[in-house]
Amino acid sequence: MAGPGFGNQSSGQRLGxxxxxxxxxxxxxxxxxxxxxxxxxxxxxxxxxxxEAISREEVLGRLDQIVKTWVKNVSRAKGLNExxxxxxxxxxxxxxxxxxxxxxxxxxxxTLCVGPRHATRDDDFFxxxxxxxxxxxxxxxxxxxxxxxxPVLKFKFSGISIDLLYAKLSLWVIPExxxxxxxxxxxxxxxxxxxxxxxxxxxxxxxxLVPNIQNFRxxxxxxxxxxxxxxxxxxxxxxxxxxxxxxxxxxxxxxxPNALPNMLVSRFFRVYTQWRWPNPVMLCEIExxxxxLPVWDPxxxxxxxxxxMPIITPAYPCMNSSYNVSSSTLRIMTNEFxxxxxxxEAMDANKCNWDKLFELYPxxxxxxxxxxxxxxxxxAADLMNWKxxxxxxxRQLTLKIERHTLNMLQCHPHPGDFxxxxxxxxxxxxxxxxxxxxxxANEGEQFDIRLTVEEFKHAVGMYNTWKPGMEIRVCxxxxxxxxxxxxxxxxxxxxxxxxxxxxxxxxxKVSSHTEDSSLxxxxxxxxxxxxxxxxxxxxxxxxxIAGVGESGELxxxxxxxxxxxxxxxxxxxxxxxxxIFNEKVEDNMGNGLENPICLPQASSQNGGESDASLRxxxxxxxxxxxxxxxxxxxxxxEKMMSGPYVAHQTFPQELDELEDxxxxxxxxxxxxxSMKGSSMESSATKGSLIVSLTTSTxxxxxxxxxxxxKLEELEPPELLPPASSLNSAxxxxxxxxxxxxxxxxxxxxxxxxx
Numbered sequence: 001m002a003g004p005g006f007g008n009q010s011s012g013q014r015l016g017x018x019x020x021x022x023x024x025x026x027x028x029x030x031x032x033x034x035x036x037x038x039x040x041x042x043x044x045x046x047x048x049x050x051x052e053a054i055s056r057e058e059v060l061g062r063l064d065q066i067v068k069t070w071v072k073n074v075s076r077a078k079g080l081n082e083x084x085x086x087x088x089x090x091x092x093x094x095x096x097x098x099x100x101x102x103x104x105x106x107x108x109x110x111t112l113c114v115g116p117r118h119a120t121r122d123d124d125f126f127x128x129x130x131x132x133x134x135x136x137x138x139x140x141x142x143x144x145x146x147x148x149x150x151p152v153l154k155f156k157f158s159g160i161s162i163d164l165l166y167a168k169l170s171l172w173v174i175p176e177x178x179x180x181x182x183x184x185x186x187x188x189x190x191x192x193x194x195x196x197x198x199x200x201x202x203x204x205x206x207x208x209l210v211p212n213i214q215n216f217r218x219x220x221x222x223x224x225x226x227x228x229x230x231x232x233x234x235x236x237x238x239x240x241x242x243x244x245x246x247x248x249x250x251x252x253x254x255x256x257p258n259a260l261p262n263m264l265v266s267r268f269f270r271v272y273t274q275w276r277w278p279n280p281v282m283l284c285e286i287e288x289x290x291x292x293l294p295v296w297d298p299x300x301x302x303x304x305x306x307x308x309m310p311i312i313t314p315a316y317p318c319m320n321s322s323y324n325v326s327s328s329t330l331r332i333m334t335n336e337f338x339x340x341x342x343x344x345e346a347m348d349a350n351k352c353n354w355d356k357l358f359e360l361y362p363x364x365x366x367x368x369x370x371x372x373x374x375x376x377x378x379x380a381a382d383l384m385n386w387k388x389x390x391x392x393x394x395r396q397l398t399l400k401i402e403r404h405t406l407n408m409l410q411c412h413p414h415p416g417d418f419x420x421x422x423x424x425x426x427x428x429x430x431x432x433x434x435x436x437x438x439x440x441a442n443e444g445e446q447f448d449i450r451l452t453v454e455e456f457k458h459a460v461g462m463y464n465t466w467k468p469g470m471e472i473r474v475c476x477x478x479x480x481x482x483x484x485x486x487x488x489x490x491x492x493x494x495x496x497x498x499x500x501x502x503x504x505x506x507x508x509k510v511s512s513h514t515e516d517s518s519l520x521x522x523x524x525x526x527x528x529x530x531x532x533x534x535x536x537x538x539x540x541x542x543x544x545i546a547g548v549g550e551s552g553e554l555x556x557x558x559x560x561x562x563x564x565x566x567x568x569x570x571x572x573x574x575x576x577x578x579x580i581f582n583e584k585v586e587d588n589m590g591n592g593l594e595n596p597i598c599l600p601q602a603s604s605q606n607g608g609e610s611d612a613s614l615r616x617x618x619x620x621x622x623x624x625x626x627x628x629x630x631x632x633x634x635x636x637x638e639k640m641m642s643g644p645y646v647a648h649q650t651f652p653q654e655l656d657e658l659e660d661x662x663x664x665x666x667x668x669x670x671x672x673x674s675m676k677g678s679s680m681e682s683s684a685t686k687g688s689l690i691v692s693l694t695t696s697t698x699x700x701x702x703x704x705x706x707x708x709x710k711l712e713e714l715e716p717p718e719l720l721p722p723a724s725s726l727n728s729a730x731x732x733x734x735x736x737x738x739x740x741x742x743x744x745x746x747x748x749x750x751x752x753x754x
Contacts, residue, residue, distance in 0.1 A: 108161035234415030378469030
């Protein structure tokens with residue numbers, strides 16, 4: 001736990017854009033639970049050994065010497081006089097998890113090399129420095145990525161993974177005491193330098209804006225581990241990456257400046273369960289700066305209005321760090337926040353422990369239908385490049401499916417890849433698929449996403465360094481047919497029969513405690529957790545606002561349990577989001593076990609809380625209202641929703657806005673021609689995939705499991721249209737929505753096992 005000297009805050013000083021929700025200090029219970037949490041994190045191996053820490057420091061010192069030698073060589077080669085050669089300098093900075101102090105064993109080190117104006121990125125950094133590194137015996141797995149949004153040299157130095165960026169400043173000499181936090185450091189810098197510097201500047205600013213660095217680190221280490229266990233740690237997959245989680249945790253530290261990690265974890269889930277996205281999370285005010293660089297501002301920048309979960313970086317130029325989030329991944333994360341909040345409340349009642357919070361998300365038990373994306377190449381180097389490109393595009397497949405099915409088909413991307421030891425130069429990705437929660441399936445209603453998948457494959461095939469052997473195959477796979485190599489030790493778990501309808505596999509009884517009806521439903525093993533309309537409004541967006549009262553207060557109609565109001569401007573001007581997500585959400589996994597696509601309508605019970613209107617004067621301080629602590633916190637969070645940044649969600653344009661993906665965006669050539677390589681062109685005709693999924697009336701005894709009497713079944717291949725109808729995938733108008741998975745193999749004479 002933190003001791004004196006680890007804080008940035010003097011008594012009573014505010015950090016952040018609002019007053020804290022609570023100044024309360026820790027109780028004896030908080031101290032005990034925090035010690036338990038720290039022990040848990042140590043026991044699962046999140047802390048590196050002293051030997052590894054020393055090794056990292058030695059590697060960084062050696063790397064600093066290398067870049068200093070490199071810049072002198074460059075200066076001499078460019079004809080500078082000997083005095084300037086001796087004064088020439090470059091400097092190494094760290095950022096990311098290592099700089100924040102939350103890295104674990106084997107983690108890579110994010111580093112930045114800052115060099116003078118005459119040391120260029122293309123010729124010198126990716127030329128001379130890359131050559132020097134390639135000749136060193138300590139360096140292995142050297143992989144330059146000069147065309148990335150943020151150009152990077154990836155390599156291992158004495159077994160430690162390094163990501164090295166480069167920033168070319170407008171200075172002739174880089175001082176050893178250079179302060180890159182100053183805005184003037186960006187003067188005359190190119191875009192790639194600004195982006196490269198941003199990581200260090202943001203990391204340092206976060207550490208300045210949290211009240212207690214040690215408590216922040218422990219809490220962030222906990223939340224990073226939780227996010228990885230629950231499958232929501234991946235920026236490229238549309239979830240959140242390391243910097244996003246750091247910003248979310250830092251904001252909670254600002255709101256509870258004297259709390260220990262136990263309380264900070266609990267309040268993390270409580271606050272973000274009630275948070276109404278797309279209200280932005282910010283650690284400080286957004287400043288325009290003096291250099292004219294673009295900053296995040298949905299009032300002036302149309303593209304910023306389509307961001308669903310804005311988490312704003314605190315260093316100039318302030319940007320949204322979570323532009324990758326889609327409606328599907330936002331839904332998944334808000335459900336996980338809700339689950340975490342329920343478990344923390346149960347822990348407060350001594351009804352479960354930390355193990356329950358960190359249970360591994362059983363992705364391959366959550367759905368009945370998946371997309372499997374197979375990636376192959378001719379050799380290891382090609383696979384690494386091709387895999388990186390495909391992975392950066394998978395988010396577009398999620399967005400395309402959402403848009404082309406009018407958001408009725410929901411995707412859950414798995415954040416990692418899998419490899420099959422029996423197949424060299426191969427990996428695969430998976431996406432869970434289900435019908436939108438709470439929407440009853442009409443008999444015969446179908447979603448045909450074959451053309452969507454072909455459009456995605458066509459876009460992926462535009463990779464400008466494509467080589468023969470680089471192939472992608474997308475196919476449907478049922479849960480029962482998931483390949484065994486994705487499971488631990490390559491052994492498929494035996495299907496588990498559980499009591500109760502749609503019981504979530506991870507929601508077994510906690511520890512040795514007996515089942516208690518007072519537990520949140522998510523923790524009781526015998527019943528399915530149901531979330532009504534109001535719960536989802538809490539997770540995604542508030543219900544509509546009726547209007548403004550005579551005194552300027554907000555009047556909320558149908559206010560749900562735990563929900564916070566919609567953004568307002570001042571006391572009179574209101575703007576509501578252009579698209580309000582007011583879905584009925586049941587637990588994904590409960591439905592996934594029995595009926596992931598054709599779902600009975602969700603219950604509309606309100607959990608015992610009144611759904612009456614609530615009148616709230618935003619100018620009234622929360623601490624002046626006689627309410628319980630939870631209600632007071634709810635009102636305090638409500639006040640944070642006020643501000644000038646009101647984002648408008650417009651789903652039909654969402655994909656168009658997000659397709660300008662900064663990561664790898666220079667690597668794809670968007671042309672009107674066919675995909676490169678005969679193997680890519682022939683992928684459709686070979687029958688790798690026709691994605692369709694249908695719902696039909698169930699036959700036999702299984703129909704008794706569903707109140708609706710409907711189950712999804714495979715459509716016979718002979719009922720499918722001929723494969724030739726797919727040739728005009730990108731130009732043909734979208735067909736009537738069909739929902740029908742099958743393979744084209746029989747159409748081409750191959751056998752198909754279903």
